[in-house]
Amino acid sequence: MTTLQAAQADRVVPFKMAHLVYRCARRAETVAWYMAVFQAKLVFEDNVLTFITYDDEHHRLAFFNMPGIPDKQTEAAGVHHVAYSYQSAGELLGTYKRLKAAGILPVWCINHGPTTSMYYRDPEGNDIELQVDNYPDQADCANFFHTETFANNIMGIEFDPDGLVAMWEAGASDAELCALGAARAAEQKGPQ
Structure with a gap:
C-alpha cells in the first residue's frame, strides 16, 4: 500500500x-x-x-x-448560495411552474454547462440554486470544467425558463432541455 x-x-x-x-x-x-x-x-x-x-x-x-438584526449585506464575505439538485429536468421545470404560480420567481436562469440552474432569493436576501445535472454521469459533469467551452465562458448561457417549459411540455428529452443554448434568453445579464 x-x-x-x-x-x-x-x-x-x-x-x-x-x-x-x-x-x-x-x-x-x-x-x-x-x-x-x-x-x-x-x-x-x-x-x-x-x-x-x-x-x-x-x-x-x-x-x-x-x-432587528441588520439586513444581509450583498458585498460581504460569506456564503454566496446553496444549491439543491433535482433528478430530472422535468422535476426542475415542474418546480419552476409550481413556484411561479405561487409568485416565487427565479432571479437568474443559466445553463452552466454541467448544470441547468435557476437561482432564487429568499425574503432575507439569501440565494438558493435549484439545479439539474446536464449529464447522467458525474464524471462528465466534472470533465466539462476542462473543456474549451468552459474556458471560453465560465458562467454559461442564460435561458428563458418559460421557453424551456414550452420545450418540456412539447416532449423534449432531458438531453435536449439541458443542452447548452436551449431556450436561450434574449439578453445575457448575469447574476443580480
Whole structure:
C-alpha cells in the first residue's frame, strides 16, 4: 500500500450534510418561503427556533428568530448560495411552474454547462440554486470544467425558463432541455 492509499484509507469524512441554519429578521416570512419552495413540513417551532424538513432528515433547515438584526449585506464575505439538485429536468421545470404560480420567481436562469440552474432569493436576501445535472454521469459533469467551452465562458448561457417549459411540455428529452443554448434568453445579464 502506498502512502497516498494509506492516507485515503484513513480518511474520515461526513456521510451527509445534515442541515443549514439561517438567522432571520423576518422569520415567519422566510419560513413560509422555504416551506413553499421545498414543499416542506414543520418539525418544531417556538419563539426562538423553527425546524423544517423536506425529506427523511429530522430537520434540514433551521431558522433563528432575530428581529432587528441588520439586513444581509450583498458585498460581504460569506456564503454566496446553496444549491439543491433535482433528478430530472422535468422535476426542475415542474418546480419552476409550481413556484411561479405561487409568485416565487427565479432571479437568474443559466445553463452552466454541467448544470441547468435557476437561482432564487429568499425574503432575507439569501440565494438558493435549484439545479439539474446536464449529464447522467458525474464524471462528465466534472470533465466539462476542462473543456474549451468552459474556458471560453465560465458562467454559461442564460435561458428563458418559460421557453424551456414550452420545450418540456412539447416532449423534449432531458438531453435536449439541458443542452447548452436551449431556450436561450434574449439578453445575457448575469447574476443580480
